[in-house]
Amino acid sequence: MKRIISVLLLGIAIFTLAFSNSALAVDAEAGASVFKANCAQCHLGGKNLVNAAKTLKKEALEKYDMYSQEAIVSQVTKGKGAMPAFGKRLKSAQIENVAAYVLEQADEGWKK
Numbered sequence: 199m200k201r202i203i204s205v206l207l208l209g210i211a212i213f214t215l216a217f218s219n220s221a222l223a224v225d226a227e228a229g230a231s232v233f234k235a236n237c238a239q240c241h242l243g244g245k246n247l248v249n250a251a252k253t254l255k256k257e258a259l260e261k262y263d264m265y266s267q268e269a270i271v272s273q274v275t276k277g278k279g280a281m282p283a284f285g286k287r288l289k290s291a292q293i294e295n296v297a298a299y300v301l302e303q304a305d306e307g308w309k310k
Contacts, residue, residue: 224267226299
């Protein structure tokens, strides 16, 4: 009986994790508010006020091998060049959300 209950509970746990990706998924909408509070000063509208060539537009992200969640998360976390590191200032979930927002906006041409 205990074995059946254990297997049943394990099955429920696996099912819950498999279908409740909202806790694990990134949230571009939440990333928008983090972006506005921390990034828009230099990157409003996907621009780059420090280095005009390295914008957040899709073409520039692709050109500089930054068009991926992982690349953006790394850059935001560690910083690079004139860009400060936000790894100690923001939680990892916030950084993941910002990266999702940047990619979403890049795909949409930064029209919002």
